[in-house]
Amino acid sequence: MTDLQGPALTLDALRRFLPMHLRIRDDGTVLSVGPTLAKLMPNLEEGIAERLVNARPGHGICPLAAIREAVDGQGRLMLRIVNSRDIFLRGHGVRDCEGAMLLNLGFGISLHRAIRAAELTDDDFAPSDLAMELMFLREANRGVLHVLSRFNDQLAEARQEAVLQAQTDALTGLRNRRGLDIELAQALRLNGHRHEDVATPLALIHLDLDHFKQVDDLLGHLAGDELLFRVAAVLKQQVRKADTAARVGGDEFVLLMRGMTSRSALRDLSKRIIRAIRLLTPPELVGYTVSASMGIVIWLPGQADCPEDLLARADKALYQAKASGRSQAVIL
Structure with missing residues (x-):
């Protein structure tokens, strides 16, 4: 058996x-x-x-x-x-x-x-x-996940940088028109086409340089670009951290001043900016003084302005300033 x-x-x-x-x-x-x-x-x-x-x-x-x-x-x-x-x-x-x-x-x-x-x-x-092999795989997996996490962080940073670049004017470092549109919509707290109660008042300043064409024509595009860059530096110095300065094309700039609705404060600000810009006149520009004309509108929560209407009103005020002799600000 x-x-x-x-x-x-x-x-x-x-x-x-x-x-x-x-x-x-x-x-x-x-x-x-x-x-x-x-x-x-x-x-x-x-x-x-x-x-x-x-x-x-x-x-x-x-x-x-x-x-x-x-x-x-x-x-x-x-x-x-x-x-x-x-x-x-x-x-x-x-x-x-x-x-x-x-x-x-x-x-x-x-x-x-x-x-x-x-x-x-x-x-x-x-x-x-297979205990140690499994431990190796676990650590390898953690390593891969760590690398992926770092890659995702870098990707997010790159995406954020790309978004910022898409909203930034390459010459001056200010916001471009797209960046301004986004900032203005956020400032108005738009929900569809309706304003929310949490919106804060603001002032919108449309600024256009006086005699910039003469700088460009007589001194060349490099001198014009240098002037635009220096104007942008003035605007950065004059606005607060919560405000937005944008170059929307050529020699046109827009300032979004959050919470600033005092007419006297806006007049003082415009005078400081105009005075600083006049000092930027190239010495080679004989017979002309670079300055700025400004159109200003004040928006309060509850008003029915959309961003396009607000910009149009600021543009209208700017042309009134131009028609009144330039180098001044008009507040609507």
Whole structure:
């Protein structure tokens, strides 16, 4: 008759073959603990009742009952280490020839936490165990995710920079017409074609240089560009941080002054700007003085102006300033 009894393993062989094993009697007596498991729980041989709990929901917390049920029912076992609530042990078990329960356990998804907690290395796992390979894949995946995260951040920064460039005048560094349209719509708090109650009052200043054509014609385009750049510097200096200065084409500029509705303050501002621009007149420009004409409109919340209407009103005020002799501001 064929002998069906399997080969017997010495305790040393068992520890080498199954470094994560636990051999236990039905009364809870621990007969053997694998060296890797012992690293994580050095006193496990004294008993499991205070060191392990059942982690399967609906089965109580008694680890011994859970072990017996899994072994005799040939099911899976899930335990949790009491003093390490985020480290789990999963596996299955059989009864050996002496009737003891032999469990082969692993860390499952808590592998990385167990490796850190017990400072485990590749030597602590059986050669057939893919634990370290899985750790490598996990770290590689984290590395890839980190690179992707950095790439996404760089992409977002590049997109933001591209959007900013699309709204910026290349010569002066001020907002261009598109940038002004966006800022003005936000300032008016447009919701479709209706103003919201949270809008704040503002003043819109349309500025056009006087005698800029003579600079361009007599001194050349480079001199004209230099003048525009220096005018932009004046406007940047005169407006507040919350305001917007834009070059909307040629020698035309628009200032969006948030919260400024005082006519006297606007007159003072326009005088300062005109005075500063007059000082920019190139000395080679004989017979002409560069200056600025300005049209100003004030908008209050509740008024029915849309951005286009507001700009048209400022343009109308500008032409009144031009018709009245230039180098002045008209407020509507």
